[in-house]
Amino acid sequence: MLKAYRYRLVPNSEQEEFFIKTFGCVRKVYNLMLNDRIESFKRSQESGEKIKLPTPARYKKEFPFLKEVDSLALANAQLHLNKAYQQFFKRPAAGFPKWKSRKNPLQSYTTNNQNGTIAIVDGRYLKLPKMKPVRIKLHRHPRGMIKSATISQAASGKFYVSILCETDVQQKPKTGSIIGMDLGLTHMAVLSDSTKILNPKHLAKTAVKLAKAQRKLSHRAQVAKKQGRLLAESRNYQKQRIVVAKLHEKIAHQRNDYLHKRSTDLVNNHDVIFVESLNIQSMVRHRRWARSLHDVSWSSFLSKLTYKATWYGKQVIPIRRWFASSQICSVCGHQDGKKELHIREWSCPSCGVQHDRDVNASLNIRAAGLRLINLTNSL
Ligand SMILES: [Zn+2]
Incomplete structure (x- = not known):
């Protein structure tokens, strides 16, 4: 390996x-x-x-x-x-x-x-x-x-x-835990055991600094242009270019570090992780989402999670999003209809259980994963 x-x-x-x-x-x-x-x-x-x-x-x-x-x-x-x-x-x-x-x-x-x-x-x-x-x-x-x-x-x-x-594959000790994971925007991911993995907040802070530094950079580019100088020869511009590049690297480094820590935690604590496979392409097209998607880096998170699972003898199994994971009550199976994104909690009109939207979704993903496995085993 x-x-x-x-x-x-x-x-x-x-x-x-x-x-x-x-x-x-x-x-x-x-x-x-x-x-x-x-x-x-x-x-x-x-x-x-x-x-x-x-x-x-x-x-x-x-x-x-x-x-x-x-x-x-x-x-x-x-x-x-x-x-x-x-x-x-x-x-x-x-x-x-x-x-x-x-x-x-x-x-x-x-x-x-x-x-x-x-x-x-x-x-x-x-x-x-x-x-x-x-x-x-x-x-x-x-x-x-x-x-x-x-x-x-x-x-x-x-x-x-x-x-x-x-290096040799190092199997991590089995924990017996099987979980479902829902990827979201308010949290990066929510697990069926109610664990919530936060969006990396420190990235937002650096992003504000970066935006400011980038404005300064384009201002300096304009100044150089007015004075008829090439950017390569403008010392102020070049200095600021380095500042921007360093901030870019800092963000990439912080994000990577955070995703590594969270994915390692997951493979340490669980044997099987069911995750809803997302159509990331269509989400990026949704402009309002694109920015937070960029910050959250789901795809990078999932790829780290997947290769670590392979290294350590655990499993990450994608579940196709063909069912309405956030509409179905994970307790009684009642389908309560479409819910707007701002509705974070709801109670099931059929069995009365109070649901956290994302935890409920991840419980449904877990159940769908288990059904899939049983189905495969019975074939
Ligand atoms: Zn119910």
């Missing part, structure tokens, strides 16, 4: 230069190979010549600086290009492989571990091929055998590494 760990890297100026140089070489090789593949394809159409697949090695003579960086990074560029082609062939709508641009705010390269060429040293440094160990902020130790490392630089200028490890 593969597991990725992400850390902040703090390179010195020499190392920073090496990283940036490697990003450049990876882009260069990727684009050269892409160009050669396109040309080779054209020739094959015109003259029936066989299509040749280029390798990074052939460019080293013409561009000797390619020899100065990690050759595995270049080899991985080749793999990435192959993958981009495969995806294009499988699903042409995904688009033809794109050129790598220097202007892309996210730059990266991937290298592989060969007998300890990538390792954590003294709990403070990361050993990487072709360079002295780089300072790493190790908030927790990666578990398992290191397979590869992807070094990246975000728009804020900060460097990160994602370390991919191969």
Whole structure:
């Protein structure tokens, strides 16, 4: 099983230069190979010549600086290009492989571990091929055998590494708990045991700061334009651009952290989680919802939950939303008709039970899940 760990890297100026140089070489090789593949394809159409697949090695003579960086990074560029082609062939709508641009705010390269060429040293440094160990902020130790490392630089200028490890599946102890989960807007999720998972509120705070910083940025862009200067040359604009990028990264980091914690709690405490499968696409189209959807990041939450369940021997089972989970009384099954979104509580006219809208819905999801399982077992 593969597991990725992400850390902040703090390179010195020499190392920073090496990283940036490697990003450049990876882009260069990727684009050269892409160009050669396109040309080779054209020739094959015109003259029936066989299509040749280029390798990074052939460019080293013409561009000797390619020899100065990690050759595995270049080899991985080749793999990435192959993958981009495969995806294009499988699903042409995904688009033809794109050129790598220097202007892309996210730059990266991937290298592989060969007998300890990538390792954590003294709990403070990361050993990487072709360079002295780089300072790493190790908030927790990666578990398992290191397979590869992807070094990246975000728009804020900060460097990160994602370390991919191969680790054994660690089964979590069984708790015997089976729950239903309703995803919502007032809360991120509500469980059939009445637990409510809150929307990450701290994101809203940072979002206000971000909106303010973005207004300032566009103001500075206007000022630069009035003075007839290029944005690239306007120092005030560039300073503010970094502020905005850092806030973006902070939000992404906070959200990710929160979703990790909540999904880990769930797989720790429950064996089977039934969740209503949502049509997220149609929800995003609903403009008023789009913003909170963005903040809540259900899809990211569900994907974390699903892969963790697989790691730890638990189950996440999607239940299709074909039934009116919020209209049916979870106690007696009476269907009480459509309820407006603002109605958070209601009592069943048939059996008199007082319902919390979301808890009732998650109880219905749980019941539907159990019916589905019994049905499958009896077949
Ligand atoms: Zn009832």
